[in-house]
Amino acid sequence: MSMGHNTAGPLLAGRALVKAHGRTEALRGASVELRAGEILAVTGASGSGKSTLVHCLSGIVRPDAGSVTYAGERLEELPEKRLSELRRTEFGVVFQFGQLIPELTALDNVALPLMLAGTGRAEARAAAGEWLERFGVRGQAESRPGELSGGQAQRAALARALVTGPRVVFADEPTGALDSLASEQVMSALVHTAREAGTAVLLITHDAQVAAYADREVQLRDGAVASLEVTA
Ligand SMILES: Nc1ncnc2c1ncn2[C@@H]1O[C@H](COP(=O)(O)OP(=O)(O)OP(=O)(O)O)[C@@H](O)[C@H]1O
Ligand SMILES: [Mg+2]
16 A cells, blocks of 8 residues: 555655745745654644645645655655545645535535545445544534534534545644634544544644644744654
8 A cells, every 4th residue: 555665664754844935934944754643743833834834745735845755755756646646545634724615515525535536425425424423513414614613614624534544634723713622522533533543643733732632742933843842
C-alpha cells in the first residue's frame, strides 16, 4: 500500500516550508514530521501559519520552497492526477472554515467521499449514518449545513474526513466552535477512531486541553517551529 515506504521514517514530512500570501510570509522554513498512527498537535498564535501548514502538507497548496514527502513520494513532483488521488484516498481534511456542500444534507455530505470512490449510494449512506452517530449528530442527518450549528457542522466535517478510512487526517481547529463538554466528546471520538484504525492525525488547536490528547506537540511561531515538547 505504501509503495516502498520505509516504515521506520515519518509517514509525512514537511521540510523547510516557505509560503507567502502576497507580501505576508505565512511559512518561513517550517519543518514537521508525522509518524504513522501518531497524533500530533500543532499549536501557535493566530496568524502563526497553522492553516497554511495544513494546506501545504495535505497537497492543497504548493509551497514556494521546501518539500513535502508522503510515504516516500514528494508531493511537489507528483502530477495533479496522482496528487488528487492521494488526497482522495489517503488524506482526510477538516478545514477551519465552511466546507460542507450547502446543497447536500449532512448525511449526503458524509456519504459523498465514499460515492466518489465508487461505493454504492445505499451502502455509502449507511456508513455515513454510523459516522454521524459516532460524532453525536445522527439526529441532524437530514439537515443541510445552513441548518446546523457551527459545532454540528464541524462534527459532520470530521465524519466526512474519516469515512473513507484515510491514513492521515488533518483537522484544523476541529473543536473551535464547541463548548468544553462537546469538545471533549468530539476529541474522544476522534482519538478513539484514530487509535483503532492506526490513523495519523495532525491536529491544529488553540486549546491546551485539546492538545493534551496528542502524543506530541509542535508550536509554530511566525511561520516556523518554535519548540517541540512531549505531551504524553
Ligand atoms: N489567502 C490569504 N491571503 C493573504 N494572507 C493570508 C491568506 N491566508 C493566510 N494569510 C496570512 O498568512 C498568515 C498565516 O495565516 P494562517 O491562516 O496560516 O494562520 P493560522 O495560524 O491558521 O491562524 P488562526 O489561528 O487565526 O487560524 C497570517 O498573517 C494571515 O493573515
Ligand atoms: Mg488557521
